Amino acid sequence: MKMVVGKLKARRFVQNLVAEVVADLLMLSSGIVIGYHLKTLMF
Secondary structure: OHHHHHHHHHHHHHHHHHHHHHHHHHHHHHHHHHHHHHHHHHO
């Protein structure tokens, strides 16, 4: 029983980690895209 709980916790931890990494990548890429568009609009 303890092993199952441990597996579930580990799985949730991995999911949270993946979600955070994906969110960071999305923010970074959207920031780059927005910055690029602002640059092209200004010049």
